[in-house]
Amino acid sequence: MTTGQAASAPSVRDQVSDVEWQLRVDLAALYRLVAMHGWDDFLFTHLSARIPGPEHHFLLNPLGMTFEEVTASSLVKVDLEGNKVMDTPYAINSAGFTIHSAVHAAREDVCCVMHLHTVDGVAVSAQEEGLMPITQHAMQCGELAYHDYEGVALDLGERERIVRDLGSRQFMLLRNHGTLTVGPTICSAWMAMYYLERACSMQIRALAGGATVNRPPQGAAQKAAEQSRPLFDGTADPLAWPALLRKLDRLDGSYRN
Numbered sequence: 001m002t003t004g005q006a007a008s009a010p011s012v013r014d015q016v017s018d019v020e021w022q023l024r025v026d027l028a029a030l031y032r033l034v035a036m037h038g039w040d041d042f043l044f045t046h047l048s049a050r051i052p053g054p055e056h057h058f059l060l061n062p063l064g065m066t067f068e069e070v071t072a073s074s075l076v077k078v079d080l081e082g083n084k085v086m087d088t089p090y091a092i093n094s095a096g097f098t099i100h101s102a103v104h105a106a107r108e109d110v111c112c113v114m115h116l117h118t119v120d121g122v123a124v125s126a127q128e129e130g131l132m133p134i135t136q137h138a139m140q141c142g143e144l145a146y147h148d149y150e151g152v153a154l155d156l157g158e159r160e161r162i163v164r165d166l167g168s169r170q171f172m173l174l175r176n177h178g179t180l181t182v183g184p185t186i187c188s189a190w191m192a193m194y195y196l197e198r199a200c201s202m203q204i205r206a207l208a209g210g211a212t213v214n215r216p217p218q219g220a221a222q223k224a225a226e227q228s229r230p231l232f233d234g235t236a237d238p239l240a241w242p243a244l245l246r247k248l249d250r251l252d253g254s255y256r257n
Contacts, residue, residue: 012073015086023049024072026186026241027059027112028255032248033190034116035067039197041117042066045178046096049112049186050104056080058104060097062090071257080105095153102159103166103182110182112189116197121179124200130173131199133221134206134213138199141192142225145172170232171196185234187241192232 013021027049034040034047043064050058059075061067077086082097096115103113124131130146133139147165150158166172170192172180179196183189206213230236248255 012086020051021072023051023186024059024075025256027075028070028072029245029248030112030114030186030190031061031067031070032252032255033244034114036248036251037197039116039118040067044093044095045116046093046100047112047114047189048096048100048104050110051077055085056104057085058100060092060100062088063093064090068252071255073257098153098156098159099162099180102162105159106163107166107168107182109168109184111184112186113180113182114189114193115174115178115180116193117178118197118200120201120204121173121197122177123204125173125178126176131196132203132213133216135199135202136224137195137202139216139221139224140228140231141171141196141199142228143169143171145169147172147174149174149176183232183234185237185241187237187244188232188234190244191236191240195228195231 012024016024027047030047030049034045039045043066046061048058048060050056057077057079059077061070062074062076065074074088074090076084076088076090076092078092078097078101079085080101082092082094082101084092099115100113103110131138131141131144145166147162150161153162166180166182170182174180179193179200181189181192181196183192
């Protein structure tokens, strides 16, 4: 493409609705937040957001960009068959498509899906008991789903088993693989992942200490989960999300481009 052609090409902002553009800005911010917390795994994890409408189009990261490089304009819009529905020079992560398309096709209540390969998240996913209710953060996550490892998620046939295992829940451990959260908003998926990842890190440290782990009294975990629902259902968004965006903007606001 020549310089003149590049200058005359319509911007992504000009080609999408206001709703989609805001979703792109928020999802790009989510990628930057994951990078800021050190939760990215080079190029190989993924976050997505479904664009409202009957088409079930959703946004994924451009393969080849690190998370701190992702912008609103660079996100790739695809359909449930993996076809790009807007011109872009970028490809998508095939394993990411398998996991995210499964959830977006089955869960109308879900806007955002996050999947990570953090050190502590993968470590807990490899432990036989999974996430143990030994910290407040773990108990606040409520009931977790578990999905057994089937290899790198390139087989589209795995989608039905991911959906079956996730059910209507918001938190999942992919055995021997990593963490997954979903939410009705981008912020709610972030809040869920933040608590799940913190719970995993706390468990690894508690077990590494070598002391006998204290188990909470019966009923405490269920109570903590019920008390914490507003953290993960979108209720906390008006407080949490603007604060997170302000922090990003102080560091680097280029995700908005």
